[in-house]
Amino acid sequence: MTTPVLQIRDLKVTFSTPLGPLVAVRGIDLDVHPGEMTAVVGESGSGKSVSFLAAMGLLPRTATVEGSVMLDGHQLVGASPKLLRSIRGRLLSMIFQDPLSALNPVHRIGAQISEMLRAHSSMSERAARIRAVELLEIVGIPQPGDRALQYPHEFSGGMRQRVVIAMAIANSPKVLIADEPTTALDVTVQAQILEVIQRVQAQFGTAVVLITHDLGVVARVCERVNVMYAGRVVERADIGTIFDEPTHPYTRGLLASLPQAGVERLVPIAGFPPNMLNPPTGCAFRTRCEHAAEACGQRLPELEPLGNSMTACIRAKELVGR
Amino acid sequence: MTNALLHVRGLVKEFHLKAARGAGRKKRVVQAVSGVSFDVARGETLGLVGESGSGKTTVGRCVLRLLEPTAGQVSFDGVDLATLSFDELRQVRRRMQIVFQDPYASLDPKMTVGASIAEPLVVQGIAGNHQEKVVSLLELVGLSADHARRFPHEFSGGQRQRIGVARALALDPALIVLDEPVSALDVSIQAGVVNLFDDLQRRLGMSYIFIAHDLSVVRHIADRVAVMYLGKIMEIGPAEQVYERPTHPYTKALLSAVPLPNPRVERGRSRIMLEGDVPSPVNPPSGCRFRTRCWKATELCSMQEPELQMRADGQWSACHHPEG
Known part of the structure; x- marks a missing residue:
């Protein structure tokens, strides 16, 4: 296997709150390989977004980040603001659910993209403007020359997300983190945006981390999947294994709860996600798991190989095949 | 359908926009x-699907007269709602309820859960022991009696949505409009609430109008489904039929865009990629409203608006060039 371009080791994120420290991410390891589309799936509060905001150095001061995030030879945890500024947008880009909040309403689209280009290179203003129009064309915006002169409010939601993607890939970053990039969009527009992300990934060789709660989207575009629960990666496998032979009870529960053709009765997961101010001891999923045993409460399970998966469940081996 | 609970005929709702300055x-x-015209039978679930701006939520609000329709007729149990006085309408409204999308916004944070659930009974001036009724409603939706004294902030999203359902059930409605009732919930929680809707309908026999943009959930819960686009019904019919054999190009494209949680199916199937976004409802295309994004559009489509026509048993679509 290739060397990972982004390597996360034992990442912990703690927020100090009036009610005490809240550990949102409780030690995750994650590798992102060049040119690969990696999914990070989980429900609200699982720590999937916070992990990558931490990697980008974008968390507020109430957050303490520990562990290691190596990107192309740079350590990002504890890096100086200057180093982070030179990395963000050049080696590592991020796009979000709401494209409007990522765009400046009073500047033309073309100018915003060329600003991104000129922030990281000595490109002339003229060359940057020409490149901005090319980028708009790459992400499938019709009449890119005219559209570059327009303002964000003149674009529809899907077109804005394309603009944000154009900005994110302007400097051909090694890694693009897409945090729920299609959640706010209608399905027909979602299909277009996923296609754009796949296309730029192929064209620029960018590694993409897709953060999502939608397993359908994962099934369509991703190669590797990390399932997060309560601030931990509980299962990691390639796409086929996750859907065909899931090993962690949470992954299995998640798949069983999805409405699919031919399924008469959905199977919900009992209970609800833990309060992260006071998570259960040991495996955080045990309070909702039908297979929980006494040993599950004793220590935090680590990811261990099982079949084609890495899974963090001490009972996974005996449960597989049941 | 002669014995339908709800008849909607030629429903129109217009909103006036403020004129742009100097325009x-x-x-x-x-x-x-x-x-828009459709019926809902007793004990039936009609799914209303469509993208943003399709008018699905507005239809739901007009049915309940939370919005006054501009034109058209809504009859509930044989009574035309437009002919009723304010007091008479209030009587009818007992029997039609709504559950909203956001379980955080739809409950008063300062009221106990018990008081929220009992409020419809108080408003309708129903005498009797509300306490007992509240307890039985809480149990009906899978919560427990001691939850009545607590406040909304003590509950998770899924539990709050159950509280909203209990409140909607307080007056024993015959029709509940479920407006994106599970969209704000995580999937593992969503499944439990969907099952609750199934169980309640089986036990109590009410009808649902289930409004959602998630086509997989609608397929699971609906008996019939209506697909809307820019304020019009493009296709309506039995859910399995519409999902398996869509006759309107828009339905076909919409279904092919939905990501399915199965990598083999996802990567094996051909996808119809629609171009652009849904046009603005302020200025909809002439003729067929879908024609600007339709790969089958001809001159006829821009000149003449297609009527709903029967394509198969109970399945209607509005298209000049229907899918085989």
Whole structure:
């Protein structure tokens, strides 16, 4: 296997709150390989977004980040603001659910993209403007020359997300983190945006981390999947294994709860996600798991190989095949 | 359907927009719903699906008269709602309820859960022991009696949505409009609430109008489904039929865009990629409203608006060039 371009080791994120420290991410390891589309799936509060905001150095001061995030030879945890500024947008880009909040309403689209280009290179203003129009064309915006002169409010939601993607890939970053990039969009527009992300990934060789709660989207575009629960990666496998032979009870529960053709009765997961101010001891999923045993409460399970998966469940081996 | 619970005929709802400054002071009108007709039978679930701006939520609100329709007829149990006085309408409203999308916004944070659930009984001036009724409603939706004294902030999203359902059930309605009732919930929680809707309908026999943009959930819960686009019904029919054999190009494209949680199916199937976004409802295309994004559009489509026509048993679509 290739060397990972982004390597996360034992990442912990703690927020100090009036009610005490809240550990949102409780030690995750994650590798992102060049040119690969990696999914990070989980429900609200699982720590999937916070992990990558931490990697980008974008968390507020109430957050303490520990562990290691190596990107192309740079350590990002504890890096100086200057180093982070030179990395963000050049080696590592991020796009979000709401494209409007990522765009400046009073500047033309073309100018915003060329600003991104000129922030990281000595490109002339003229060359940057020409490149901005090319980028708009790459992400499938019709009449890119005219559209570059327009303002964000003149674009529809899907077109804005394309603009944000154009900005994110302007400097051909090694890694693009897409945090729920299609959640706010209608399905027909979602299909277009996923296609754009796949296309730029192929064209620029960018590694993409897709953060999502939608397993359908994962099934369509991703190669590797990390399932997060309560601030931990509980299962990691390639796409086929996750859907065909899931090993962690949470992954299995998640798949069983999805409405699919031919399924008469959905199977919900009992209970609800833990309060992260006071998570259960040991495996955080045990309070909702039908297979929980006494040993599950004793220590935090680590990811261990099982079949084609890495899974963090001490009972996974005996449960597989049941 | 002669014995339907709800008849909707030619429903139109217009909203007036403020004139843009200096734009000639011309009042602009958005037709959010443009002549929609359907029935809902007793004990049936009608799914209403469509993308943003399709008018699905407005239809739901007009049925309940939370919005006054601009034109058209809504009859509930044989009574035309437009002919009723305010007091009479209030009586009918007992029997039609709504559950909203956001379980955080739809409960009063300062009221105990018990008081929220009992409020419809108080408003309707129903005498009797509300306490007992509240307990039985809480149990009906899978919560427990001691939850009545607590406040909304003590509950998770899924539990709050159950509280909203309990409140809607307080007056024993015959029809509940479920407006995106599970969209705000995580999937593992969503499944439990969907099952709750199934169980309640089996036990109590009420009808649902289930409004959602998630086509997989609608397929699971609906008996019939209506697909809306820019204020019009493009296709309506039995859910399995519409999902398996869509006859309108829009339905076909919409279904092919939905990501399915199965990598083999996802990567094996051909996808119809629609171009652009849904046009603005302020200025919808002439003729067929879908024609600007349709790969089958011809001159006829821009000149003449297609009527709903029966394509198969109970399945209707509005298209000049229907899918085989």
